[in-house]
Amino acid sequence: MSRKQMHLATILSNGLGLPYAWLEPQVDPADYANIHALVRYAKAAERGKLDFIFLGDFLAQSQRSEAHAPGQTLEPTVVATAIALATDRIGIVNTVSTTFEKPYNIARVLKTLDVVSGGRMGWNAITTSAPHAAANFGRAIDDRETRYAQADEVIQIVQALWGSWQEDAWIADKNARRFTDLSKIAPVNLRGTYASSRGPLEIPPSKQGQPVMAHAGASPHSHALAGRYADILISEVFTIDEARHQRESLRRAATAAGRNPDDIKFFAGVIPTIAATPAEALARRGRLVEPDIIQQVHYLGRLIGLPLGPDDLDTPLSAAQLSAARANPGDPRSFRALEVAREGWTVREVLHHAVIDFHPAPIGPPEVVADHMQEWFEAGAADGFWVTPDIYADGMDAFVDGVVPLLQQRGQFRTEYEGETLRDNLGIDHQYGLRQPHSKP
Amino acid sequence: MSRKQMHLATILSNGLGLPYAWLEPQVDPADYANIHALVRYAKAAERGKLDFIFLGDFLAQSQRSEAHAPGQTLEPTVVATAIALATDRIGIVNTVSTTFEKPYNIARVLKTLDVVSGGRMGWNAITTSAPHAAANFGRAIDDRETRYAQADEVIQIVQALWGSWQEDAWIADKNARRFTDLSKIAPVNLRGTYASSRGPLEIPPSKQGQPVMAHAGASPHSHALAGRYADILISEVFTIDEARHQRESLRRAATAAGRNPDDIKFFAGVIPTIAATPAEALARRGRLVEPDIIQQVHYLGRLIGLPLGPDDLDTPLSAAQLSAARANPGDPRSFRALEVAREGWTVREVLHHAVIDFHPAPIGPPEVVADHMQEWFEAGAADGFWVTPDIYADGMDAFVDGVVPLLQQRGQFRTEYEGETLRDNLGIDHQYGLRQPHSKP
Structure with a gap:
């Protein structure tokens, strides 16, 4: 066979x-x-x-x-x-x-x-x-x-x-x-x-x-x-x-x-x-996420159990935030969102990874x-x-x-x-x- | 104009x-x-x-x-x-x-x-x-x-x-x-x-x-x-x-x-x-009519008010038949059928003119x-x-x-x-x- x-x-x-x-x-x-x-x-x-x-x-x-x-x-x-x-x-x-x-x-x-x-x-x-x-x-x-x-x-x-x-x-x-x-x-x-x-x-x-x-x-x-x-x-x-x-x-x-x-x-x-490169791919996907970035940052907060807003976009989550964060078992996207956040990206960049989308998003x-x-x-x-x-x-x-x-x-x-x-x-x-x-x- | x-x-x-x-x-x-x-x-x-x-x-x-x-x-x-x-x-x-x-x-x-x-x-x-x-x-x-x-x-x-x-x-x-x-x-x-x-x-x-x-x-x-x-x-x-x-x-x-x-x-x-010629065209259309010729001869009889059957197929209508024939005003195809019959074709040939079809049939x-x-x-x-x-x-x-x-x-x-x-x-x-x-x- x-x-x-x-x-x-x-x-x-x-x-x-x-x-x-x-x-x-x-x-x-x-x-x-x-x-x-x-x-x-x-x-x-x-x-x-x-x-x-x-x-x-x-x-x-x-x-x-x-x-x-x-x-x-x-x-x-x-x-x-x-x-x-x-x-x-x-x-x-x-x-x-x-x-x-x-x-x-x-x-x-x-x-x-x-x-x-x-x-x-x-x-x-x-x-x-x-x-x-x-x-x-x-x-x-x-x-x-x-x-x-x-x-x-x-x-x-x-x-x-x-x-x-x-x-x-x-x-x-x-x-x-x-x-x-x-x-x-x-x-x-x-x-x-x-x-x-x-x-x-x-x-x-x-x-x-x-x-x-x-x-x-x-x-x-x-x-x-x-x-x-x-x-x-x-x-x-x-x-x-x-x-x-x-x-x-x-x-x-x-x-x-x-x-x-x-x-x-x-x-x-x-x-x-x-x-061709991871950075180019992330920038490309980011442009498709960016118009909804404000809604998405609030949604991301709900996914991982943190009160997130526009002011959080351009910094990574702090150690305290990461330690308080909890993936929401009701939405399996939360696991991937948290995984990306732990890699040290800014919140905006986490969202540019399309963690909130209809299907998984390999980017690169x-x-x-x-x-x-x-x-x-x-x-x-x-x-x-x-x-x-x-x-x-x-x-x-x-x-x-x-x-x-x-x-x-x-x-x-x-x-x-x-x-x-x-x-x-x-x-x-x-x-x-x-x-x-x-x-x- | x-x-x-x-x-x-x-x-x-x-x-x-x-x-x-x-x-x-x-x-x-x-x-x-x-x-x-x-x-x-x-x-x-x-x-x-x-x-x-x-x-x-x-x-x-x-x-x-x-x-x-x-x-x-x-x-x-x-x-x-x-x-x-x-x-x-x-x-x-x-x-x-x-x-x-x-x-x-x-x-x-x-x-x-x-x-x-x-x-x-x-x-x-x-x-x-x-x-x-x-x-x-x-x-x-x-x-x-x-x-x-x-x-x-x-x-x-x-x-x-x-x-x-x-x-x-x-x-x-x-x-x-x-x-x-x-x-x-x-x-x-x-x-x-x-x-x-x-x-x-x-x-x-x-x-x-x-x-x-x-x-x-x-x-x-x-x-x-x-x-x-x-x-x-x-x-x-x-x-x-x-x-x-x-x-x-x-x-x-x-x-x-x-x-x-x-x-x-x-x-x-x-x-x-x-x-190319009237005869070729009539033969072509005739082939498309021929499988239904028996039903059609009976139907033609009803159209023009004559008792027609298979035995009538290979002769033209007689002068007596043509004189007795009447177009059925309830079916406008009967006028065309009678017109063709008066041209002297055999009954089979009349039917080969597709006088019983869904639309007029110019043939030639x-x-x-x-x-x-x-x-x-x-x-x-x-x-x-x-x-x-x-x-x-x-x-x-x-x-x-x-x-x-x-x-x-x-x-x-x-x-x-x-x-x-x-x-x-x-x-x-x-x-x-x-x-x-x-x-x-």
Whole structure:
């Protein structure tokens, strides 16, 4: 058996980067609505042999400040199509809400994309809890129990619709005048409490059969759902211990659902900042933190249990402060914050390390990022990484051309795609239609 | 004022053609699920300077016989994206049902496509009455009154969402650290009986502001809706008289809605068959009719009031039969059927003229098709034509390279696009957001 290697994914959001990335001189703010910029980043990721591009989604206004760009402009189906047509091997995982989208539409769009991409699609099936998103659909938000029960039904119906055109239904025999075997294109007639569909869907199998399944989340509800259906789980974890704990919880959920836990790949997020020297990298990330520095210093105080304010920014924490500081176990970022503070940086510099961000932030030359990933991977904290460039304009290339070759040299990451489909590259078994329960005890 | 010219559109369905087109030797049945084939036809249409590509939609199983290909495989958003990225000037009009799709999704997908295409999108807003489509969404079909009341609300909400990011909201001023003027990105908060949405949509204006509006239908409900909102109406008409009558009904509806009737373009359908000689063209179309010849001969009998059956196929109608025949005023195709029968063709040959089809069928060398269109256009029967190639594999090129140059030589059709956007090329006024009622008395 060949040595196990990590998987790598990246997310394209608004094509700009972290909230203040658009202010940087190398960024053209017009990329906000420029699909060609997103395609360029996708092609870079494919050059780096990444497993997949992830497209998030948010069904409501995402811009909260005039100084931020909105999180996303362009509708993900359109973006996925553009990427599918401009690339050959990289996968594309689209987020579609089970709360507000209908299974018939989800099934049709994603299977179309799977056919068009040559078997490279995945579906990140998530529930939506944002009241503003519900309001866009003229609804209120249901409780979590209901949302996850609905998600379960929607996923089953979507997968059944994917299988409703059987794999050998397409004959295309001119002599026999039979385009299809209609007995193999049958309604699914699924009626649930929250969703129903008749089917069938008139779409033949893709090169990988049907899209792979992803889920993003960390709650017990999330892990239970992912344990039943997901091939990929995207997590938000800040320490190796927390990641291992979540990965084990997920694997137990898969086992409980009668599946082989190795069939679910656990992805840990990372938002690297890469530059030639540690100082340049810290300055680059610092510029992206600086506009929020006042809010962040107060937040940092709460994280480590000290009353911090703007006056504390330009000095390191004193010995007395460091001795009084306590990491807040409710926010795993506090451990990293305290670790950086103990290195003697000023409070401003601690914050420039992006200790308060959505994912861990290795900052420095490519080796620093590769080391972070290798350490986590070898510690069993993740099967792969979900990488968000800090500033897409040059951050995607910096990762692909700087970090990926190091991981390849270390034997941690592929040097060529294993196959043509997303299933091939992730090592995920064939599935067509709804998986039979407990088929893999 | 320059001489008025016709507009031209074409539809891409399954990329094959009429139901039996896939049996022809020049057709690769695999084109059924091949987006590159659709893109090739779109590029041909752009070479012909056509106004737009029309993408239909049907939210249920469309294949009724193993000998037919289904009407459509690939989801239209995906197809529209592929065409938008492969072309520069031609418009793209996508069908999206107001009955089963939510206004927030419709608005988001179509405005994204409008931005990505550089202002070349249109929305064919139609209601859906197929019970199998309703069943795919776990619903039953509402009555027509309800469906059209819902359509009216959905269109208003979609257009309001399109306008919810005001045209000058995007500032992108790095020095002022203002990405947008958030006061100009406001919720619409529309609540109707059948649809509601809060908004806003975080998508800036496209090069034409927002998509143009199309509608397909002939009922009084359809004309009333189109009169209020449509820039384009796609009709199904078989004679010049019927077309004039429908066009006038539409224009009255526009006037009643306080609009200038010249602002709605009335498109008449046509399914030409083009070959070097009349006999070759008739043989080509005949092959597409022949598998249904038995059903068609019975149907022809009902159309012209004669008891016809298979035994009548290979002789012309006798003088006695022709004298007894009566066109059925309930089906305008009967007039054309009788006209062809009187030319002395055998009954089989009458049917090979495609007298029983979805649209008029000029059959012959390119001149025959150009003559049909010119005659209708000059008679005030249409502002444009909606052309369905009989067999896409070579029928699209035959139209673009054979018929279009004749229309251009005759001064009936443009030789170059007027502008960059669909609005420019159709001569449709700027609109952003919901049109103010009675703004053009």
